[in-house]
Amino acid sequence: MAKGKVDRRVQRTRQLLHDALIDLILEKGYDRTTVQDIIDRANVGRSTFYAHYLDKQDLLESGLARLREELGQNLAGDDGAEGAEWMLLPSLALFRHTGQQHHLFRAMIGGTGIDVVVKTIDEALTAHAQALLDQLIAERGQPCVPPRVMVTYLVGALMALLTWWLDNDMPYPPEQMDQTFRELTVSGVAAVFGETQ
Amino acid sequence: MAKGKVDRRVQRTRQLLHDALIDLILEKGYDRTTVQDIIDRANVGRSTFYAHYLDKQDLLESGLARLREELGQNLAGDDGAEGAEWMLLPSLALFRHTGQQHHLFRAMIGGTGIDVVVKTIDEALTAHAQALLDQLIAERGQPCVPPRVMVTYLVGALMALLTWWLDNDMPYPPEQMDQTFRELTVSGVAAVFGETQ
DNA sequence: ATTCATGTCGAACATGCTGTTCAGTAACTA
DNA sequence: TAGTTACTGAACAGCATGTTCGACATGAAT
Known part of the structure; x- marks a missing residue:
């Protein structure tokens, strides 16, 4: 026994x-x-x-432990993608994975989602981004903004895109959402309007 | 009568x-x-x-109508600030205004906030950003990402910064939060690390 | 297969909040 | 001042919660 x-x-x-x-x-x-x-x-x-x-x-x-584990596995392989130098979050894998089970994820993180679930995903992404950012800082030195704020910014933006995408019946493919997220995070608003700045 | x-x-x-x-x-x-x-x-x-x-x-x-009205007035004067070409959201006024009543706003939008309140502020900011973005598009043409997604991105990031800031006892002044938000939105992650791209 | 522990059942119970009703009373308007 | 309108307070039914208990069924171990 x-x-x-x-x-x-x-x-x-x-x-x-x-x-x-x-x-x-x-x-x-x-x-x-x-x-x-x-x-x-x-x-x-x-x-x-x-x-x-x-x-x-x-x-x-x-039941959240299982979700976290499953999510962790699905998101793990997304880091080494080509041209991912500035990519601190596995956004493509996230869109793909949630899109496959969109009924469930929409009920859990969309509209009036479940607080503790949103928080769980948020925390997982935050930890992920924080780790990669630390690495980036080691290579390139301190950024001109507080790192913790930067992580909050990135995760907040990604979660917003994700919930909007699910709530609006995924009007774009995961690849495009990922692409959009990358362009906005890496180069900013100025760049998407064609500015070289 | x-x-x-x-x-x-x-x-x-x-x-x-x-x-x-x-x-x-x-x-x-x-x-x-x-x-x-x-x-x-x-x-x-x-x-x-x-x-x-x-x-x-x-x-x-x-009671939300009053909040919305009050917020609208406090946020209105923040647009014409210098160097605000790319600024689609009145972030400085938002940090200042919520910071002044941080007890109340923290209870309403921080931690386990009140859904409908968060949604109200979110919608107000979204409408605001959408209007300014339309204007920007009229001047500069279409961006290379869907405008609606861009708005979602910006509002999501700002709301994330705001709730984090309130939940963590406002560790930076409103001016710095605003500055950080601007740099990340306008120029992106690459730029805050000193890249010219 | 028998034994013994453990999990489950189902009903009952106290508690607390909800939303409604109504007759009596108070306060405001004109 | 007269008449309308709002508030009171108590009572009520409904429903969900979380606990308890003896009876019963199913599992594990020898």
């Missing part, structure tokens, strides 16, 4: 609850989903729910 | 409810504030509350 083995019944119950939550988020949104809904949908006893999770939020967060 | 005059009692009640809501938002956050809290704090009867507003959200939104 104590061998890390989890009782089949426990696995089953947790799976049912997670699936029910995702279903309901897609159907009626996170906020309007109640614990009552979840246990009805999962066909699980009320007391069973509270034996596993503190509340709705706790259930959601227990 | 029907002369636009509002009964003093009505004015009084609404003022009490609005004040109570703001108080409670600052004290315990919007989400944790209940209608019960509000009417207790305002010392107003339960039925009176529902005679004026549908629910907590309705009360909040009824």
Whole structure:
């Protein structure tokens, strides 16, 4: 015992609850989903729910580790792309990955998204950008603006593009969104109007 | 009658409810504030509350018109600043204005902010930037990226800087935040590292 | 296969907030 | 001052929460 083995019944119950939550988020949104809904949908006893999770939020967060992991893997291979010298964020992979599961991601980070999910993705991207920026600083010296502010700027802009893109039914392909993001971040507004400055 | 005059009692009640809501938002956050809290704090009867507003959200939104108006006035004079050719957003005025009432704005748009408030400010900034961008396009022709995406990018980045700044106790003066935002938007990441590109 | 631990069920319960109703009372307007 | 309008306060039904408990079912271990 104590061998890390989890009782089949426990696995089953947790799976049912997670699936029910995702279903309901897609159907009626996170906020309007109640614990009552979840246990009805999962066909699980009320007391069973509270034996596993503190509340709705706790259930959601227990599924976030998986999301983070999955996202991390999908985003990892995007760094070494050609001409990526100034690219501090895996934007192409992000657009592609979220676009593939756009129903889910739209429900989770679009419109009135789920705060804790947005925060999770935000933090992951921030950590990523911060690391690459540190590297860049080592190579090229300090930029003329506070690095932390720069990271906030980049992540904020990317998250805005992403949620807008999902909310508006992905009117451009991931490649174009990535391209646009790159041009704006690297060269700025002046350059996209054809200025050499 | 029907002369636009509002009964003093009505004015009084609404003022009490609005004040109570703001108080409670600052004290315990919007989400944790209940209608019960509000009417207790305002010392107003339960039925009176529902005679004026549908629910907590309705009360909040009824106060948003004022915020929008006030914000609009404070932000209006920031456009014609020197060297503002590429500046599509009144960032300096925004940092100054929110910084002055940072307790309130932090509670409303920082950390776990209030969705509808964030959306209101976001929309106001978006409309502002969109208008200036149209003007710029008339002068200089089409940029090489979709204008709507550009607006989303700029507003998203600015909102990110603003919330970060408020959440972190305004570690830089408004002028520096504005300056940083300008440099990143206008010239991009490459330029802040001293590249001429 | 039997045993024993553990998970689940389902019902009941106290609690708290919501939104509505209504008769009585107070305050404002004209 | 008269008449309209707003507020009060209490009561009510509805619903979701989170807890508890004994009965039951299913798993793991020998």
